[in-house]
Amino acid sequence: MTTKTTPLYESHLAANAKMVDFAGWLMPIHYGSQLKEHEIVRTDAGMFDVSHMCVLDIVGSEAKAFLRFLLANDVEKLSTEGKALYSGMLTPEGTVIDDLIVYLTHYGYRMVVNAGTADKDIAWMLKQAANFDVQLHVRRELAMIAIQGPNAIAKVCKVIHEDWEDAVNALNVFQGFPFGPVEDGWFIARTGYTGEDGLEIMLPSDEAAAFWQALLSVGIAPIGLGARDTLRLEAGMNLYGHDMDETISPLAAGMGWTIAWQPAERDFIGRAALEAERAAGVALKQVGLVLEGRGVLREGQIVAVAGVGQGVITSGTFSPTLKHSVAIARVPAATKDTDTVQVDLRGTLTDVRVVKMPFVRNGKKVFA
Amino acid sequence: MSHIPAELKYVNSHEWLRLEADGTVTIGITDHAQELLGDIVFVELPQVGDELAADATAGVVESVKAASDVYAPIAGEVVAVNEALVDAPELANTEPYGAAWFFRVKPADASVLDGLMTAEQYAKEIGV
Numbered sequence: 495m496t497t498k499t500t501p502l503y504e505s506h507l508a509a510n511a512k513m514v515d516f517a518g519w520l521m522p523i524h525y526g527s528q529l530k531e532h533e534i535v536r537t538d539a540g541m542f543d544v545s546h547m548c549v550l551d552i553v554g555s556e557a558k559a560f561l562r563f564l565l566a567n568d569v570e571k572l573s574t575e576g577k578a579l580y581s582g583m584l585t586p587e588g589t590v591i592d593d594l595i596v597y598l599t600h601y602g603y604r605m606v607v608n609a610g611t612a613d614k615d616i617a618w619m620l621k622q623a624a625n626f627d628v629q630l631h632v633r634r635e636l637a638m639i640a641i642q643g644p645n646a647i648a649k650v651c652k653v654i655h656e657d658w659e660d661a662v663n664a665l666n667v668f669q670g671f672p673f674g675p676v677e678d679g680w681f682i683a684r685t686g687y688t689g690e691d692g693l694e695i696m697l698p699s700d701e702a703a704a705f706w707q708a709l710l711s712v713g714i715a716p717i718g719l720g721a722r723d724t725l726r727l728e729a730g731m732n733l734y735g736h737d738m739d740e741t742i743s744p745l746a747a748g749m750g751w752t753i754a755w756q757p758a759e760r761d762f763i764g765r766a767a768l769e770a771e772r773a774a775g776v777a778l779k780q781v782g783l784v785l786e787g788r789g790v791l792r793e794g795q796i797v798a799v800a801g802v803g804q805g806v807i808t809s810g811t812f813s814p815t816l817k818h819s820v821a822i823a824r825v826p827a828a829t830k831d832t833d834t835v836q837v838d839l840r841g842t843l844t845d846v847r848v849v850k851m852p853f854v855r856n857g858k859k860v861f862a
Numbered sequence: 863m864s865h866i867p868a869e870l871k872y873v874n875s876h877e878w879l880r881l882e883a884d885g886t887v888t889i890g891i892t893d894h895a896q897e898l899l900g901d902i903v904f905v906e907l908p909q910v911g912d913e914l915a916a917d918a919t920a921g922v923v924e925s926v927k928a929a930s931d932v933y934a935p936i937a938g939e940v941v942a943v944n945e946a947l948v949d950a951p952e953l954a955n956t957e958p959y960g961a962a963w964f965f966r967v968k969p970a971d972a973s974v975l976d977g978l979m980t981a982e983q984y985a986k987e988i989g990v
Contacts, residue, residue: 507885523900524900527951528900528901528926528927529901529903529926538967575892720926720927722898787902788904788906789924790903790904790924790926790929792928792929807905811926812903812904812924812925812926840922840929
């Protein structure tokens, strides 16, 4: 497989990025220091090239019916144009094919899916779409830049089309719209993956480098995938392929809140399996772990819960905001949110606290 | 591009060694090692008085990305450790050959240094 590059590849090299292969894409892991980049997003404004993620438009007379069947969350909740919904897309066995965001637009729906899963997602959606009057348009010609941090929106407003400024400032959290004619490709949403306020902007590939340069000129720092991972982990957000995948139920991955059980008559893919799982009693659940002492919790480490059983860390890191390690783990459902559990850290059994996530929101520690 | 001071000795587990005037040997990790690890957040050092065998685990360096053992490149008794590095592990990123030395040993046999890699050989080893 050849490695793909985004329209911002040259911009990354010009900013001294260290490039790595991520899901078949050559992407910046950092531009010098991951810790500094993390700090910038928590205190000011940083930008991420997320053009490797895949944008799809879903149109047709049965677009809504199709998505109500396809997704575990219910697009019926999108009561007004621009609203966004986070959802899992499940197998009939009730495991996670991908997690995604879908927006209600004036022409239908816009969806953003993960880079590493895009091909299988599209194949799955096309298969499911066969019985619906619906068309899927893969918008590979679009780039995407996420600008995140307490000063992100104010700084972006200095460089966007001045006629758009009021509308950008008026965006609600989890809302996004096309800006200008849809065919031009600009779409601005107040969404993100950091636990900070900010925007995700889709735009034509051939305008991406110039826009990136304009964002740089108003003091928005480029941020690599390394900091993206520590930011999302502090925010308690799942990463596909780590915290959940096609072997894991959303009920065991902290995604129970994304399943729309009502109305009971809505049939969606995976519903029957999830209902059976729930009736039998869900065996596993997701918790946050905190290690206030030395050492770093890592993915794959075993979590021992006294008198209950064993779990596993699905994502772990050093938290740059908290200055100690935090992790997301999948543990037996009987584990209490106040338990102390033990993790084998390089041969030493270490006490670790179970907490309710997230760890950090809007720059501040939020767990007890 | 990694910095590789000419006056030091090196081993392929990416530690550097410096023979001091008093016959002790100072040991740290190379610039190349810190580049591979990324931002370093914890360092564990041996204790003064530890008798280390050659290639024995002498400590741990942990970055945001990964944990990695630090080895004793030569046998000897630990005579000093850099406590300042434990308090400011990020020094290993910024001053790998200076303020971020890890520990110092009194070598069991100082002549083994002669058999270790020169800067030129280490540069070739890591492909720079």
